[in-house]
Amino acid sequence: MNNPQLDRNGQLKHLLSIEGLPRAILNQILDTAESFTGVSEREVKKVPLLRGKTVCNIFFENSTRTRTTFELAAKRLSADVVSLNVGTSSQSKGETILDTVDNLIAMHADMFVIRHAQSGAAHFIAQHVPADIHVINAGDGRHSHPTQGLLDVFTIRRYKPDMHNLRVAIVGDVLHSRVARSEIHALTTLGVPEVRVIAPKTLLPTDVEKLGVQVYHDMRAGLKDVDVVMMLRLQNERMSGALLPSSQEYFKCYGLTQDKLALARPDAIVMHPGPMNRGVEIDSAVADGNQSVILPQVTYGIAVRMAVMSILAGNTEAA
Amino acid sequence: MNNPQLDRNGQLKHLLSIEGLPRAILNQILDTAESFTGVSEREVKKVPLLRGKTVCNIFFENSTRTRTTFELAAKRLSADVVSLNVGTSSQSKGETILDTVDNLIAMHADMFVIRHAQSGAAHFIAQHVPADIHVINAGDGRHSHPTQGLLDVFTIRRYKPDMHNLRVAIVGDVLHSRVARSEIHALTTLGVPEVRVIAPKTLLPTDVEKLGVQVYHDMRAGLKDVDVVMMLRLQNERMSGALLPSSQEYFKCYGLTQDKLALARPDAIVMHPGPMNRGVEIDSAVADGNQSVILPQVTYGIAVRMAVMSILAGNTEAA
Amino acid sequence: MNNPQLDRNGQLKHLLSIEGLPRAILNQILDTAESFTGVSEREVKKVPLLRGKTVCNIFFENSTRTRTTFELAAKRLSADVVSLNVGTSSQSKGETILDTVDNLIAMHADMFVIRHAQSGAAHFIAQHVPADIHVINAGDGRHSHPTQGLLDVFTIRRYKPDMHNLRVAIVGDVLHSRVARSEIHALTTLGVPEVRVIAPKTLLPTDVEKLGVQVYHDMRAGLKDVDVVMMLRLQNERMSGALLPSSQEYFKCYGLTQDKLALARPDAIVMHPGPMNRGVEIDSAVADGNQSVILPQVTYGIAVRMAVMSILAGNTEAA
Numbered sequence: 001m002n003n004p005q006l007d008r009n010g011q012l013k014h015l016l017s018i019e020g021l022p023r024a025i026l027n028q029i030l031d032t033a034e035s036f037t038g039v040s041e042r043e044v045k046k047v048p049l050l051r052g053k054t055v056c057n058i059f060f061e062n063s064t065r066t067r068t069t070f071e072l073a074a075k076r077l078s079a080d081v082v083s084l085n086v087g088t089s090s091q092s093k094g095e096t097i098l099d100t101v102d103n104l105i106a107m108h109a110d111m112f113v114i115r116h117a118q119s120g121a122a123h124f125i126a127q128h129v130p131a132d133i134h135v136i137n138a139g140d141g142r143h144s145h146p147t148q149g150l151l152d153v154f155t156i157r158r159y160k161p162d163m164h165n166l167r168v169a170i171v172g173d174v175l176h177s178r179v180a181r182s183e184i185h186a187l188t189t190l191g192v193p194e195v196r197v198i199a200p201k202t203l204l205p206t207d208v209e210k211l212g213v214q215v216y217h218d219m220r221a222g223l224k225d226v227d228v229v230m231m232l233r234l235q236n237e238r239m240s241g242a243l244l245p246s247s248q249e250y251f252k253c254y255g256l257t258q259d260k261l262a263l264a265r266p267d268a269i270v271m272h273p274g275p276m277n278r279g280v281e282i283d284s285a286v287a288d289g290n291q292s293v294i295l296p297q298v299t300y301g302i303a304v305r306m307a308v309m310s311i312l313a314g315n316t317e318a319a
Numbered sequence: 320m321n322n323p324q325l326d327r328n329g330q331l332k333h334l335l336s337i338e339g340l341p342r343a344i345l346n347q348i349l350d351t352a353e354s355f356t357g358v359s360e361r362e363v364k365k366v367p368l369l370r371g372k373t374v375c376n377i378f379f380e381n382s383t384r385t386r387t388t389f390e391l392a393a394k395r396l397s398a399d400v401v402s403l404n405v406g407t408s409s410q411s412k413g414e415t416i417l418d419t420v421d422n423l424i425a426m427h428a429d430m431f432v433i434r435h436a437q438s439g440a441a442h443f444i445a446q447h448v449p450a451d452i453h454v455i456n457a458g459d460g461r462h463s464h465p466t467q468g469l470l471d472v473f474t475i476r477r478y479k480p481d482m483h484n485l486r487v488a489i490v491g492d493v494l495h496s497r498v499a500r501s502e503i504h505a506l507t508t509l510g511v512p513e514v515r516v517i518a519p520k521t522l523l524p525t526d527v528e529k530l531g532v533q534v535y536h537d538m539r540a541g542l543k544d545v546d547v548v549m550m551l552r553l554q555n556e557r558m559s560g561a562l563l564p565s566s567q568e569y570f571k572c573y574g575l576t577q578d579k580l581a582l583a584r585p586d587a588i589v590m591h592p593g594p595m596n597r598g599v600e601i602d603s604a605v606a607d608g609n610q611s612v613i614l615p616q617v618t619y620g621i622a623v624r625m626a627v628m629s630i631l632a633g634n635t636e637a638a
Numbered sequence: 639m640n641n642p643q644l645d646r647n648g649q650l651k652h653l654l655s656i657e658g659l660p661r662a663i664l665n666q667i668l669d670t671a672e673s674f675t676g677v678s679e680r681e682v683k684k685v686p687l688l689r690g691k692t693v694c695n696i697f698f699e700n701s702t703r704t705r706t707t708f709e710l711a712a713k714r715l716s717a718d719v720v721s722l723n724v725g726t727s728s729q730s731k732g733e734t735i736l737d738t739v740d741n742l743i744a745m746h747a748d749m750f751v752i753r754h755a756q757s758g759a760a761h762f763i764a765q766h767v768p769a770d771i772h773v774i775n776a777g778d779g780r781h782s783h784p785t786q787g788l789l790d791v792f793t794i795r796r797y798k799p800d801m802h803n804l805r806v807a808i809v810g811d812v813l814h815s816r817v818a819r820s821e822i823h824a825l826t827t828l829g830v831p832e833v834r835v836i837a838p839k840t841l842l843p844t845d846v847e848k849l850g851v852q853v854y855h856d857m858r859a860g861l862k863d864v865d866v867v868m869m870l871r872l873q874n875e876r877m878s879g880a881l882l883p884s885s886q887e888y889f890k891c892y893g894l895t896q897d898k899l900a901l902a903r904p905d906a907i908v909m910h911p912g913p914m915n916r917g918v919e920i921d922s923a924v925a926d927g928n929q930s931v932i933l934p935q936v937t938y939g940i941a942v943r944m945a946v947m948s949i950l951a952g953n954t955e956a957a
Contacts, residue, residue, distance in 0.1 A: 053363075080395070086383070104387075106614040106615070107387070107391055107621050108621070
């Protein structure tokens, strides 16, 4: 079977989704990220690994936050960065996207970071580019957002290195999450024996048990003795819709409070992909509390993105 | 007669329009661009020729595509680049444009890349700046877009080096084109013996024959035995206007198909400045076919812009 | 008393407002700026003082002009610059601003340049960041815009080094000015014996005399024998409001003309923070005349911003 993310030697060629990454590649990315965590703490937080390379951020969907992390990661690798905000309105047809991409290839771009509202956009572009050009999916529709998934797994591994002895709970809107599904896959691949999802039925995909997880609708039961609590963001548009009664009601049932967190293991860590809706899916006391690793996630996000870009460019270690 | 583009020694000082460039300067730009084509193919695609110089892109009219090419060219020359999108709405008076420019001069900008909807804007600014500051016209109204013209000529010279033995056909909306007129001038200056324009009467300037071209209203007759087919972009606003019946009708008469292209010489090249309206002025089979040099045009566009910036900064060769 | 701008050794930690800066620090900034004036005139106008540092421009309020000056200053110090335009609409709550800032801190930003429509925003952020991160206020509400104030003082010192023998007149909308109040403070601190304000009552704060200035409502009387005329910008929204009869009327009473300027000392300099309303607060003949130092102010603005960033990063001299 042909894996669009790997070249014929089994090396990473594009990063499109966590699904389909062999365990060896997953570990390669996490280990390389480890070597990059130091770079951003140096006096001169810059390595010349991508000097003279051109990284193009093509954002068909606006996301200042994600764009900033990729821009910073590329600049710390000494790449030249060009960012294009391409409104989806002016770019509705598939051919036009390819014409845009072809033009940037003709300008000798080396790497594309793609954000698009439609699932599969990054795959579509990856199939199209020549062999020496690399594509990173920075979020496509509900489908995938692999660097977010990787930084979450990296964070877990950093705080809980013995992954064969972990209970992880993923809480909230699994149905619309870009990352929950990938993370379940990655955690299972890396040997985590027990992954739970905690959510109301309306926010779970119908086939969720098939992913090898245990399903809880009661948050208190689900949090019992877990080592990691991964909160998902509840998007505003869900709150006013038919799926949920109200944000207050949601907070009461599925918002993470100190009280509920006390049911997890005393050294459990709390994660959130940001931006947070304080008082909806998470209480401020927990978000800012000493079990929270939400800001370290952001820090590791830079290291993971540097690692991915560096591996795609043919390097495997921070200089 | 005073040529605003040349200094007192006859060296290039500003690039405002192809008209007025002596043949020696035209050839200097094309030869220098030749030496830059290699830079973008290197591992480290960067030369230090503009290190520590500040290039200001001032775009009074938005054009992501053109801005990106100048930004990339400047970064590959190691310049610092500052891009300003100045809405024309907030900048209606001439004095205010000059105040904006004066401020950037006071910040020690070295080079201005100007895009403006009004003809003559770049000339106006060039007259105003002190002697050590250089202005590049990146498109002003219908008037001029000299780097586009130069990259087209460069592309022709690359594929058809014997310019004294060429037939070139320019097809489409010559009337509203920023470049067609300049290109006719450049090709004639460089010795091309036969330039044809092919278009309906409504899309031709009244004095077009005076430019030394042969006029065809019938595309099949006009394409007969040509070596180069330069398609022009048909702007959407023309299609719905009084000038043209419909885009389907236009495609039937003046759209380039394989069928019509077969009338040209078998080794004829097909050019288009982009972005293309596939199915309006050009058929996809031709745009993506093996006679198309549309993407090489984009590649050479970077080399030509690097050459112009480099010459203006006092260098004549890629390092 | 705790000074939020100084660390425990009395060194500059944040630049939030001119008020509260001891005279030694004021002089340190001005002297360091002096050493940077040369950098922007070099062939290679770049020093490596901030190489590998990340400067984040967070603009909650749009200001292309101010953003450009900080971006250029940071790039000439070799910093990596990330600019975020954060619309105030999507960021109405204080907590959310802190979440944005916390994320950028987690990405290892070294310096924040903050522009916000609300007074005290930069102070608020400065209180929040860890000890090794520095905040520069780039304008908050009517409150403060310290680098503008510093560049004005720097300009005065450059042209009129003997500050103990100066008469300075500040003319116009003192009430709504971000800088007038700070400048009065700085000039007094640096030993200027006589500062005058010239404005109609409606554009003066009620307690203005307490700042140690002489108040004039008649411009001709106020300009008599001054060495420095600092014009303030009249914002458009004031002109149509109840505070002023009309812009023509304002120009007649408080617009600076050659005629009125003749009342000042023959070697008096004319300053304006830009952008100018020509024909409202200043006549073009004066703005472009030989007593005007309005463009040198812009030039010195880069040097002052480089100096502030450099001092905050722990350096005190241009390389």
